[in-house]
Amino acid sequence: MPAAQKEAFFRSADMSLVQLYIPSEVARDCIAILGDMGDVQFKDMNQNVNSFQRAFVKEIRTFDQCEKQIKYLSDSIRKQNIHLPTTSYDHLVNPPSLDYHLFENSQSHLTSSQLDELINVINTYEANIRQMSNTNDDLLKRQHELIQHRMVLRNTRQFFDARLSLEIDDGDSIFNQVRLSSESTNDSFMISDDEDENAHANGNGILLESGRNNASATNNVVATGANELNVLGSTMNFISGIIDTDKFMILEKICWRTLRGNLYINHVPLDEPLLDIATGEKSYKSIFLIFTHGDSLISKCKRIIESLDGQLYDVESDYEAYKHEMRTINDKLKDLNEVLLHTEDRLLLELKEIASEIEKWKITFRREISVYDTLNLFNYDSARRCLIGEGWIPIDDLPYINAALKDVTDRVDMGLSTIVNVIKTNKTPPTYHKTNKFTAAFQSIIDAYGIATYQEVNPGLATIVTFPFMFAIMFGDLGHGLILFLAALTLVLKENSIGKMKNRDEIFDMAYTGRYILLLMGAFSMYTGLIYNDLFSKSMTIFRSGWKWPSDFAEGQSIVATQSGVYAIGLDPAWHGTDNNLLFTNSYKMKLSILMGFIHMSYSYCFALVNYKFFKSRVDIIGNFIPGLLFMQSIFGYLTLTIIYKWCIDWVGIGKPAPSLLNMLINMFLSPGTIDDQLYPGQGPIQVILVIIALVCVPWLLLYKPLTLKRMNSHIIQLGYADVDSGSNAHSRFSIETVTSTETGNNLLNPFSDDSTIEPSHTANTENAEGESFPSIYDEDGDEPEPFNFGDIMVHQVIHTIEFCLNCVSHTASYLRLWALSLAHNQLSAVLWEMTIQNAFSPYNQVGFLGSIAVFLLFGMWFVLTVCILVVMEGTSAMLHSLRLHWVEAMSKFFEGEGYAYEPFSFYRILKDMETAAFEEERQ
Incomplete structure (x- = not known):
């Protein structure tokens, strides 16, 4: 195992630009091991070369085609509802490690011959699945057409079996209705030789010859041939088929207008929806039958039906022909079902075999594509048959890179060797901060604002303490902090099991990622709540109070406490409930926020000196840092000292009113040397000197x-x-x-x-x-x-200069949000307590069983509202304000943020992105 790495959190890691000479025979293996280690950020050496003209375009196209084939196989598997085994990407590729021996037996690292065999296997599988899928789709389509044809035959047969009769009533032509089914209640249109004739039809019937309004004969419908009928001595053609029920009325209107009423049309709506093979969705259909004169009108009807996505089927009016057609369709369906069942079984068996390996195939080809994409960044030296590339590497990791590349070439045993040259360059390296699971969340806060310039001071280190502490000043409550701390502690203790969860909610995933931030926020909030002596807006008497109340007083008389000591830690509980409590806490927290802001900005500004010294910039130290520091300290440093001095004086004891510091600061510039209410001896000359220093610093700066x-x-x-x-x-x-x-x-x-x-x-x-x-x-x-x-x-x-001088004023005032948010949080907590659970302990509340129920319900309401409003919503607000104080007020004093992130070539990151994309696709 490699030795412990040098930490790089206060400043980014030292980077070096290296030039790699890799023989073409081992280029793929070398890049693969570097991708496993995840330690080199390659540069594009072919920026002026079109992406289609690079050296390894052919290989990338081959692997892209394999990915498309794998996607087709995955879609086929999902279409057949076959369960895909869950593959953990962490078992196939470990997080980046400098121990390259961990990756020698990786399942995803195949030799060239193994890769060619895998490509052939995928091609074979894809061809078989595509052929069987197409065959299965054709069989399903044929089955669907046969079933629809059978439905059309059955329903239209009722029309041909019926007898058409004509009756005369009061000089009007009344026709017996002939329906395709007893349930259909639809209108029909007439057949007329001349649409100007006054011909009428009631219900479903056939109009006789033109001009015959009175008839007494009763005629039958006689079959004269295929798709023809002899009706009342007139030969009519007919067509039948199936169409969407929603489109039947459109078909009816278009045919009526196109054929000028020379038709008879009827339909039967089916009770059950049918599957549409084209769309894959079910829809309600209707079977229709149209009679008209001549082939030309029939041809027009066919074109109209096809435009409305209807389907036509041959129907025989002769009963014997009908029975023969039904037997033929049933026999075809029986044979088709057997073939379809066999085809589906074969397809499922093949897809199940593929499903067990398809996730590994995805990973393998994604790795190969990334390898050859990286190789396309190299220059190819045809004379020396080697690839030449450049990349950024942490200096401390350079020996491990050399050892890994040497090990790859030694395994090949062809007398080859790789060369890694360190290049001295003036180009700015990428910024790389080495983080762990604790510091990564804090670093992400900084990176969201901007990537630090190479080797400037990283604000992330100080943010670990200042960010949760600034939050806690605004969120100071021991009870609310405890709830937040316990919630974050649960995420920390269960981080392994939660980390394995795949479909985490976006908000929950955000909380899990920042679990250590939430943990410190809760811990610091408990501390500030103890200092504020605030527990769910109630005070705690942990130590003896420093104030003593008089024992005898008259009713209605105002009570004034006398100080008998000093409370040990935090705010004395005696202030809670007093008339001047809000006045005192407002003054205390407002001045405290100014002090905290000054300290936060001052130490942040000192980081600028650290940066200037590190980058050996004397002109910035003399021209920026020194005048800026003097300007800030002469005004706001002086204000901070006067706040502390004012707190140290017993103004009641000396019998003098406490002077206003705000008026003092204003008069310090408007009337230098003039003191209305003296704070300390010699105040006037000192303030004049400080004003002169501040004014001199402006042209200096x-x-x-x-x-x-x-x-x-x-x-x-x-x-x-x-x-x-x-x-x-x-x-x-x-x-x-x-x-x-x-x-x-x-x-x-x-x-x-x-x-x-x-x-x-x-x-x-x-x-x-x-x-x-x-x-x-x-x-x-x-x-x-x-x-x-x-x-x-x-x-x-x-x-x-203008920005610095103005920001010194505006940024100091911006820290007053610490006081405002703390006051709002305390008052909202008090109002919530008074409106809910306090009513349960009222003397007017019922006792006994009903009182217990009231306490239970009011406590539940109070707790839910506390968590939702005070912890979640108020906590989010305080966190955003703390974020702003760091991004704007603190980091603007020293942070340049003009770097670019170190993004090395890493299989781990590529496959993690692939895993995330797969889960998002499944979620959608």
Whole structure:
């Protein structure tokens, strides 16, 4: 096992850019082991090459085709409702580890010959399943058509077996109704030689020849041939079929208008819905029968029916032909059912065999595609038959990478070797913070705001303490904190079993991911609740009170307590219920929030000094940090000291009113030296000095850095070097100012650096005014940086100065949310107690059994509302406010956040994303 790795949480890990030379014979195996280790972030060496023109497009297309075949097989398995065995991805690939020997026997790592065999197996399976599925679908479609044909024959037969008669009544033509079934109650249309004739039909009947309004003969319907009938001496053609019930009325209207009424139509709606093979859904159908004259009108009807997705079937009016057709259909259905049953059994057997292996196939081909996608990032050297690539690697992990690649080439035993060269470069490495399950959640809070610049101070370390503590100041209640702590503790203790749950709710998954944050939030809330002496809005008398109440007083007389000592820890319970309780706690918490805000911003601002020293930026220390610190301390540091001093003075004992600090701060700038209510001796001159310091810091902050950079740039140009990079120095807090003279070898500008030099990996020669050549450094994208521009630097510094001065005021005031949220939480908790459970203990409440029921119900209501409103909703609000204080008020003092995340090539991450996508697909 590898030795313990160096932690990289206060700053990101040291990264190095390496160049890899991998022989083409072992390229796949080398990239596979690096993917298992998950420790290299590869760079694209073929940015100008089309993705379809890269070296391994053919292999990727082959594997893409295999993935499509596997998807088809998965869909076929789900279509047949076959249970897919749950495959744990953690058993097939472990989390990234530097111990590459863990992955030598991985089930997903196949040799090239094994992979070719697997591709052939999948091709065979896919061809068999596709053939059987198509055959099964064709058989089902044929079965469905035969069943519909049989239904049409049965229902239309009732029409041909009936006798059509004509009766005369009062000079009107009344026809006996001939129905296809006794349940059908539908209208029918007439057959007429001339639609201008005044022909009428009552119910279902056939109109006689044109002009015959009176008739007394009774005629029968006589079959004259296939699809023809002789009605009253007139030969009529007919068609029959099946159509959706919803579309029958449309068919009826269109046929009537198209044929100008020369038709007879009837239908029978089926009681049970039929399966539609095309859509796979069930729908209600109706069987129809249409009579009309001539083949041309029949052809028009057929086209109308086909446009409405109806189906036509041949129907014989002769009874013997009908019986023969029914026997033929029944025999076909019997044979078809046997073939269909055999085909389905064979298909199910084949799919069950595939289901046991299909998840492993998915993982295998996803790995192979990612391997060849990575290989496409390499340059192929055809002369040396090797692949050349670049990537970022943590410096501490470089020996393990070398050992893993050497082990792969040794197993091949072909005299091959891989080469890993470390490249010195000016390009900015990715940011990589090594976290564990405890610190990962806090780091995600920072990364949601921005990725830290390479090796600047990571705010995530301090956030572990300050984030839950700022939350607790606003959420300070011992009872509510205990509920939150117990809920988070349950998630922590059950993290293994909960982590194996697949279909977690999104909100629950968010709580589970931040379980350690919630645990600390609950613990800190219990502490601040103890300091506030607040338990579900009630006070606790743990120690003896420091206030003494008089023993004798008259009714209606106001009672004033006298101080007899100091309460041991937190707020004295004697304040609870007093008339001036709210006044006292408001003043206490408001000043406390100013103190906490000042401390939070001050230590955050000190991180800027740590960054400047680490990046050896003297100009930022003198031009930004020192004037900014003096400006902040001369105003708000002074306000903080006066708050503490005011608390230390017994104003009642000395018989003086306590001065207003807000008025003092305002008059400090409006009337320097003028003191209305003195706080301490010598207050006036001290405040004048502090105002002068604050005013001096403004031009200092505004002018020093731009002028210094301009002087540095002029000095560098005089020595024959390129000018100062305005892109990387002027607009960044962390300016690398080291320039080494080729003549003297001495550091010209940076007093913090002894032997630092800029050694770019990619340089180009540029000539100065005297024609001398000097190296020019390129940025991450290969573009030459913009030349030094004093105007741009000056504008940037003006914006920075204005923002800093204004933010010192607004950010300090922003911390008053600690007081406001704490007050709101306390008052809401008190109101909820008074409106619910306090009524259960009222002297007017009933006693005995009914009183117990009332206590039980009111307690349940109080507890549910406490959890839902005070813990969940108020807790979410306080958490968001704490998040804002860190992102805006604290991190703006030192955090640049212009880095990019370290995202190494890792099978573990790829397969975890694949697992998540599979679960989302199942959920949908």
